[in-house]
Each structure stands twice: as structure tokens, then as C-alpha cells.
Amino acid sequence: MTTAAAAQRLPVDAGGPGATGAWGMILLIVTEASLFVYLLFSYFYLGSMARGSWPPSGPPELRLALPNTIILLVSSTTMWWADAGIRAGRQGRLRLGLLVTLALGVVFLAIQLAEYRGKQFTPHTNAYGSLFYTITGFHMAHVAVGLIMILVISVRGGLGHFSERRHLAVTNVTWYWHFVDVVWLAVFTSLYLSPRFL
Amino acid sequence: MATTAPAVPAPSLHEKLLRIWETPPGLFGVLATVDHKKIGKRYLATAFLFLLLGGLEAAVMRAQLARPDQHLLTPEAYNQLFSMHGITMIFLYASPILSGFSNYIWPLILGSRDMAFPRLNAFSYWVFLVSGIFLYSSFLIGQAPDRGWFAYAPMTGSTYSPGLNMDFYALGLILLTISTTVGAINFITTLFRLRAPGMSVNRLPIFVWGTLTTSFSMLFALPALTVACVMLYFDRRFGMHFFDASTGGHPMLWQHLFWIFGHPWVYIIVLPAMGLMSDLIPTFCRRPLVGYTYVALATVATGILGFGVWVHHMFSTGLPAMSTDFFSAASMVISIPSAVAVFAWLATIWHGRPVMRTPFLFAAGFIVLFVIGGVSGVVTAAVPFDWQVTDTYFIVAHLHYVLVGINVFPVIAGFYFWLPKMTGRLLDERLGRWNFWTMFIGFNLGFFPMHIAGLLGMPRRVYTYPAGLGWDTVNLISTIGSYLFAIGVLLFLINVFWSLRRGRVAGPNPWDGPTLEWAVSSPPPAYNFALLPTVGSRHPLWEERLNEPGSRSRITEGPALVEGRETLGVSPLDAQANEVLTMPEDSLYPFFLALSLLVTFYGLLTGAWALAIVGGVLVLVMTVGWLWPSAPVEEASP
Numbered sequence: 001m002t003t004a005a006a007a008q009r010l011p012v013d014a015g016g017p018g019a020t021g022a023w024g025m026i027l028l029i030v031t032e033a034s035l036f037v038y039l040l041f042s043y044f045y046l047g048s049m050a051r052g053s054w055p056p057s058g059p060p061e062l063r064l065a066l067p068n069t070i071i072l073l074v075s076s077t078t079m080w081w082a083d084a085g086i087r088a089g090r091q092g093r094l095r096l097g098l099l100v101t102l103a104l105g106v107v108f109l110a111i112q113l114a115e116y117r118g119k120q121f122t123p124h125t126n127a128y129g130s131l132f133y134t135i136t137g138f139h140m141a142h143v144a145v146g147l148i149m150i151l152v153i154s155v156r157g158g159l160g161h162f163s164e165r166r167h168l169a170v171t172n173v174t175w176y177w178h179f180v181d182v183v184w185l186a187v188f189t190s191l192y193l194s195p196r197f198l
Numbered sequence: 199m200a201t202t203a204p205a206v207p208a209p210s211l212h213e214k215l216l217r218i219w220e221t222p223p224g225l226f227g228v229l230a231t232v233d234h235k236k237i238g239k240r241y242l243a244t245a246f247l248f249l250l251l252g253g254l255e256a257a258v259m260r261a262q263l264a265r266p267d268q269h270l271l272t273p274e275a276y277n278q279l280f281s282m283h284g285i286t287m288i289f290l291y292a293s294p295i296l297s298g299f300s301n302y303i304w305p306l307i308l309g310s311r312d313m314a315f316p317r318l319n320a321f322s323y324w325v326f327l328v329s330g331i332f333l334y335s336s337f338l339i340g341q342a343p344d345r346g347w348f349a350y351a352p353m354t355g356s357t358y359s360p361g362l363n364m365d366f367y368a369l370g371l372i373l374l375t376i377s378t379t380v381g382a383i384n385f386i387t388t389l390f391r392l393r394a395p396g397m398s399v400n401r402l403p404i405f406v407w408g409t410l411t412t413s414f415s416m417l418f419a420l421p422a423l424t425v426a427c428v429m430l431y432f433d434r435r436f437g438m439h440f441f442d443a444s445t446g447g448h449p450m451l452w453q454h455l456f457w458i459f460g461h462p463w464v465y466i467i468v469l470p471a472m473g474l475m476s477d478l479i480p481t482f483c484r485r486p487l488v489g490y491t492y493v494a495l496a497t498v499a500t501g502i503l504g505f506g507v508w509v510h511h512m513f514s515t516g517l518p519a520m521s522t523d524f525f526s527a528a529s530m531v532i533s534i535p536s537a538v539a540v541f542a543w544l545a546t547i548w549h550g551r552p553v554m555r556t557p558f559l560f561a562a563g564f565i566v567l568f569v570i571g572g573v574s575g576v577v578t579a580a581v582p583f584d585w586q587v588t589d590t591y592f593i594v595a596h597l598h599y600v601l602v603g604i605n606v607f608p609v610i611a612g613f614y615f616w617l618p619k620m621t622g623r624l625l626d627e628r629l630g631r632w633n634f635w636t637m638f639i640g641f642n643l644g645f646f647p648m649h650i651a652g653l654l655g656m657p658r659r660v661y662t663y664p665a666g667l668g669w670d671t672v673n674l675i676s677t678i679g680s681y682l683f684a685i686g687v688l689l690f691l692i693n694v695f696w697s698l699r700r701g702r703v704a705g706p707n708p709w710d711g712p713t714l715e716w717a718v719s720s721p722p723p724a725y726n727f728a729l730l731p732t733v734g735s736r737h738p739l740w741e742e743r744l745n746e747p748g749s750r751s752r753i754t755e756g757p758a759l760v761e762g763r764e765t766l767g768v769s770p771l772d773a774q775a776n777e778v779l780t781m782p783e784d785s786l787y788p789f790f791l792a793l794s795l796l797v798t799f800y801g802l803l804t805g806a807w808a809l810a811i812v813g814g815v816l817v818l819v820m821t822v823g824w825l826w827p828s829a830p831v832e833e834a835s836p
Contacts, residue, residue, distance in 0.1 A: 010777050013779060020314050031418070041454075126445040152822055
């Protein structure tokens, strides 16, 4: 069998987990994850160098942050449910799943902003304040970008762009959304939980 | 040898492929092209322009330092010049020039038709260009970055640096990291998806290993720079306290973040160049590289170890001995993979029949400079010695031997080697020899005495010095040598422009090279390969001569894929063809997205928030427009 004959039988833009677009998203996640590693490194570094207590104002409250964490975790599940839906060719599940995820993401952002409002310190108060708002702010920016992505694929889903075979954009956004979720777990553990143990 | 003959396609096939792949002429084509060869050439030209600008800055500084007590420049002007010299050479020249070679050569050497993300490739170039424009626009208001290329806190804070100088630095570098990051993602994906079938990872040219390692390093290292620059900008613009010791911040945080990025960056700007040498030297020695596997592994090992040595830039900052000892040892260990490569090159030359053409001369010069720069590196890895010479001209000498030796010399060698592929014409040999010896002698004359100036205690970055400290003669020699070096670079430029008009026609394979880029015409057609080749060994064009056991490459037969902009997708490691990929068309989105970023960053720079928001909205619109499918979405063919 010649190569030319073999090429005749190859699928065109097969998609799937090894698709070129999937590589792009995974590598983006890798470098974005490194970004958060360095942000958290900075947090722990300044913490380790601090004179006096760290955080200066005591560990941040869990009253809003813990339920918010759960909301974000649930949104990952609904996103997964939407993605699995379109893989099975079910347009309705895709649309509903995306809509619920979108709503949960917006609620997360709203609660986060409400938590900001109740804070006794600002980014200008001290280095801890700068770190707290920059790290959580970076995460919120990632949530916002994720929400824009979900909005775009919701519209595209409505226009019938996706199917059982064609859903790379949905899968990529799902990956990104899971990443945003995992990063939040790291941020939450570092900023909210670690001061209670360390 | 049949296999070295270029695959000359039938005229009808050629026409058909050209219609599919060629960028239309005119303004649209200029701004919208996604052809990796055009983008590669733009990268090379732009980065070389920055080399000349950085060289000009250095020339002015050398004029100032030629004699004691000179006052051509004010201290402030001198600060801006040495800072922009470093920023230009390290960020705007050294890495982009290698990206240029990789962009141009990768799809050819890998036997494909384009990069994995052609539009991202165009975007990467445009953002590189706008970041350069952004950084250089600082000169227009006389506020260029002026705190050195590594910009230590707290000198960069708004208290000690009230102008916009360091805002240009922080934001300009963030822009550049965007360009570099998307470039890295593109190279990695290209490598794992878009190779000729059969080009398993053990058959990759070392140049490809170099760029691949570098691209991975970028993904992990660049975010440290981004974070550091964001913090710097936040400190300066919004009054935050990351580097402010009085409110719980720490200036050392900058140094850690910067060098966690900075040292891998050193390897990022040398590994592809070393890889290029590992492919070029065997071509001119008429035999395969000795120890291919070891050199490939050494390349990867250097990339990984590069993340474990950053503290050797910080030995004099008062870190605990435990920490400096560890990093001192790590810094010595990293010389081992470099030595592996050096011995592999020497053995290749020893066992080969070297052909003394200009590219080989530059490669030989590179080995000499690499060894000198390597030795001065190993000695400064020893903490007590480093304490003596840190912040002196010894370090300036060391870093120039490393960066000029392992980047500029291979780059010039690369031009002599690959420019005939790009233009179809050879550079002149006689002028090439003059070019090499002027640069080699000029460089050593200019930079070797800096070791001595450093040992005599001359600190780096002083804008002038008094007579009678014993530094006069070495500085005069350095100035003369560096001007000779500059003349050498000029000779190279003359050679390039001469060759464009009068150079001997190169033909597809002027050096009788072994890899796939030499199998297509010079310059290659827009579609690269009319029939996509299959690779059976490390040296597809040398197979008959080497007569190694095992499979053979097929260069003159293969699938043509003329249904659209198509190329083959392969499995990541063993390169089995597993799909036909439809590649994107030319597009204006990358250009306009880069422009929108520039608008946003000028808004951030000046605190014109309305402008920044307009820019941000434009970025969003351009991104969504880019990603929106242009053609009706179809079902995959079964």
C-alpha cells in the first residue's frame, strides 16, 4: 500500500483528544497554571519573610468563600454534563448545561465581589492586601474569560455548530473551566485554609 | 543520488497547489499572510534590526568609555542606553531571531506545509513587533527604561523612578511574553502533530530538539516574568506594596521571580542556536553527528536543569549559605550537558572531513567562544569567586561571551547556511571569510579585556571612570575591538545585500545537506512540498551514501492533498499519519488583535483608562471574530 493510498483513507480533521486545537488549549492551561504557581509562590514567600502575624489581619473568613467554592465545584459538574451531552449528540443537554454553568459562574463572581466589599483592607493597605486582591483578582479575570467563552459557545450551540462529532470548542472550554476550578481550589487552600494550619 | 534531487512537481500540480497556498499580493496579503516562510523572514529581519539598534546603543557607550573622564553622555542618558541595550539584545533580538529561523525552517525540516496554528504564528510576530515599537516609543518622550535589563527593586519603584520609564519596561515585556508564549505553544503543537510520517522523535534534527526544549521552558518560565512585571506595574501605578519592605513586601521577591524566569531564558536563547550548530557541523564535516542521542538528551537536560540555578544571580544578596551552596553545585552540574555537546561537536569534526566554508568557520568560532564563556561561567558559579567579581566587568565579559558566542555567531552561521534556501542565492565566500575574521578578532579584542577590567575592580554600568585606576588601556582596547566587531556585522549586511542581487544561484541543496528542507527548491514554493514525504531515517537525503540498515525515506512520492489547504497530522511520538488537517486561510484578525493590544497597553501606560477599555473591548471582538468559524460548519467525513 503506497502512502498516497493510505492518505486517501485518513479522516479529515478527525478531532478527538489528540486534535491540534486540544493541544493548544492544554498547553495554554499548562502555562496559565505556572502563572498561578508563581503568584502563590509570591504569597508564601512574602508570608515566610513577614515580621509579625501572617496574614496581618488574621485568616480570611470562610462564611462566603466556602459556599462559593462549592458553587464553583458544582459549575464544573454542570459543564461536564453539557460536554458529555453533546458527545452523545444531545443538543438540549448542551444548552441547558451551558446556561446553568453560566449562571453559577456569574453567582460566583457576584459573591466574590460581595466578599471584597466586606474586607477591612484594600490592595493599598499592605503587601498582604496587594497579594490577596491580585491573586483573587487574577482568578476572577480567568472566571470572567471562561464565562465569555461559555457565552460564545452557547450562541454557537444555539446556531447548531456542534454535534456528536464536532464539539472541539465545547471540550476545550470545558477543559478551561475545570482548570479555573482547580486553580480556585489552590487559591482557596493557600489563602483561606493554609493560615489556619501554618 | 536520486534522493537528493528536488521533488519537482508536475506543472499542473504546482499550479493547483499554488492557487491554494499562495498569499495574494497587495496590502491585504502583507497584513493577512499566515505563510510560515513569510512570517519567519519577518521575524529574522525585525530581530536583526533590533540587533543593529542594540549595537548602536553599545557603540555610543563604548565611545563614552574609550577614555577616562568623558562626558559625551549624561549619567541619565547612559542609564537609558545600557538598559535598552540589554533589553533589546536579550528580549527583542536573541529569542526572536531564533524564532525566525524556527518559523522558517520547522515545517520544511519536518516535512510539512505549515505550522500547527498559522494564524497564531502571524499573531505572535505582530505582537513581537508592537512590543518592540512600544518599548522603543519610550525614547520619543525621553523616558526609556533606565534601571538595567533586570530592573532590581526598589530602584524601579515610583519613589526612585518617577517617570514612565519603568512602566514602559513592565508593560512592554508583558506584551512580549504574550508573543513568546503563543509562539511556544505553536512550536510544541507543530512538533507533536505536523511532521512527516515516519519522523519519530529519535529522528528529529537537534535544531528541532533545541527549539522544542526552549518552547517548553518558555511555558514554565515566562509566567514568572509576567507576574513580576504585573506586580511592578501595580506597585507603580496603583500604589501596591509587593516590593515595598516597609509594608510587608520585599525587594528580593522581584529578584527571585525575575531570575526564576531569567536563567531558563539564558538557555532559551542558546539551546536552539546550539541545536543549529549540531545540525550544521555534521553537514560541513560530511558525516552524521557523533552521539546524537546524548546531544539530544543533553539539550533536554540543560532545559530542565536551567530551572534549578537561578539563585547564582543572587549570591551576593545575603542568602543563607545552605541555599547558595546548593545553587552553586547545581550551576556546576549544568556545565556537564554543555560539555557533552562540545565533545560531540569536536568528535564530529575529528572524525569528519571538514569543508572550510563560511558557515563552518562561524561554527568553529562559536565552539571556541562557547568554551571561554563556559569556563568563565563555571568559575563564577563558585560563591567566593562570584563575590569578588559580581557587578564588575568580569560578568559583562562572561555574559557577552555566552550570548554573542552562543547566539550571535550561530545566528550568522545560520544565515550563511539557510539564507540561500530563503533567497535562492549564495552569499559570497571571500567576503564571508573577511566577515568571520573581523567579527571573531573584533569580538575577542573587545570583550576579552573586560575580564581584566573586571578583575581590576571596574564596576559594570558606570557611565565614566577617573584616570589612574589602571582601567584606561583595557577600556580603549575594548572600544577598538567592539568597533571592529561592528564593522564585521556591517560586512555581513553588505554580503547579504550583495547576494540578493549578484549571489550565485544556490539550487535546492547547495551544501549537500541531509535534512528535508534541502529537498525543495530555493526559495521553496508556498506549499513547501508538492508530495508530502515519508521519513525513514535521521538523514533522509544521505541514506544511499550512509547505507544504514533500516527503512528508506520517500521524498519524490507521497500524498498531494489538493482538496484544500491540507497537510498531514501524525501521532505524537512515532509519527504515524492519522488524519488530514485542513489549515486556516490568511486572515486580518491576528494583525488587528495585535493592534488592539497595543492600544490597550498605551492606555494602561498613561492611565488613560477609557483608551484601555476601548482597547480591551477591541481585543475581545477581534478574538471572538478570529475564532468564529468562517465557513459553514460541516460534518467530518467518515
